[in-house]
Amino acid sequence: AAGGLQRAVDALPIVGLDESVIDILQRDDETDEEADNPEQYEEADNDVPSFPSVEKKCFYRDKLIGTECDATPPFHVKLNRRGSATIIEWFCINGHMLWKWNSQPVLKYAMQGGDFMVATNILLSGNNFSKLALFFRFMNIGVVSPKTFRLIQNHYLVDSIKDFWGKKRAAIIDCLRAKESVVALADGRMDSPGHTVQFCTYTTMENESKDIISVVTVDKRQTNRNSVIMEKHAFIQTFDNLLPDLNITEIVTDAHMQISALLDPRKGRYKEKAIIHSLDVWHAAKNLTKKLHVAGILKGNSILLVWLKDIVNQFWYIFQKAQHRDMFNEWKHEWIRGKCDHGPLDATTSDKELMVPGSPPHEALQRIMFNRR
Helix, strand or coil: CHHHHHHHHHCCCCCCHHHCEEEECCCHHHHHHHCCCCCCCCCCCCCCCCCCCCCCCCCCECCCCCCECCCCCCCEEEEEEECCEEEEEEECCCCCEEEEEECCCECHHHCEHHHHHHHHHHHHCCCCHHHHHHHHHHCCCCCCCHHHHHHHHHHHHHHHHHHHHHHHHHHHHHHHCCCCCEEEEEEEEECCCHHHCCEEEEEEEECCCCCEEEEEEEEHHHHCCCHHHHHHHHHHHHHHHHCCCCCEEEEEECCCHHHHHHCCCCCCCCHHHCCEEEECHHHHHHHHHHHHHHHHCCCCCCHHHHHHHHHHHHHHHHHHHCCCHHHHCCCCCEECCEECCCCCCCCCCCCCCCCCCCCHHHHHHHHHHCCCC
């Protein structure tokens, strides 16, 4: 039996490298254009096998006149790239396709599964298409064209994401309605620095649960192309939508002067709501570091740079431990109602030079620390 099998295998025709021609397209534009519209991929021929096989001749039959093609090997093999997929096609010398194989499953409208997954996950993971496309190109890996990415995004993703976010946010708002007091943390982010900004995304989070309760995007065209007031406009849009549903008693933001004016208890837009406006410690510490560094590079103030990290750490520690304003109003080791957590400090407790009270660097430090802005 074994000998018969061997004779049968030996009788199979051999298609070697010298009998096949491998064509690899070099121009990306040729393949990208075919994948521009996810609903207009070329329909696959159902009569073409999806697996490689060794054929002795071409079995193509013309459907109109019934003539058969009797072409024999060598057959012509083409390797094509379509988006992120590789397609292998095998043709006879008369141009008839014997079989076709795609490295990816084909979905409805002949859309390739890999292309759909790449485009979908680039958006859902918050990545930048241009950067990832360049990365794929350097790796010599196929990727969907920019036009295909935008079409998949617009046809399948944007509405689904909006619907999911709407349901998720509605559930969060329903849970927070029962709370007597809601503390909201809010901040805006521009899409580019300076006056070239086009969009501002303003995000608001509930302090206790850390749930996102609002995401608002403002286009500069909504503010007459004035980028300076975009964050203020986004803040107003955010809290005009939130305040009817939630009892917000405190809002935490960075030290934005326009937002501080809106929350001014005497003449602000939201003065009747009696909302407490607190400043974010992270932004405050960041600004403090910048101001101390600027003061420390001045002549005679270099000791500020030596103590910069310790001062900022102390700033964080104060806001972590203090329960009310009186606990950190005076920067002294001891006062009437208490004292610092550390013991007495002198020149022997640290290898750093101590600042002399009343010296220029000490006075510069006082001006910075007691400046409300």
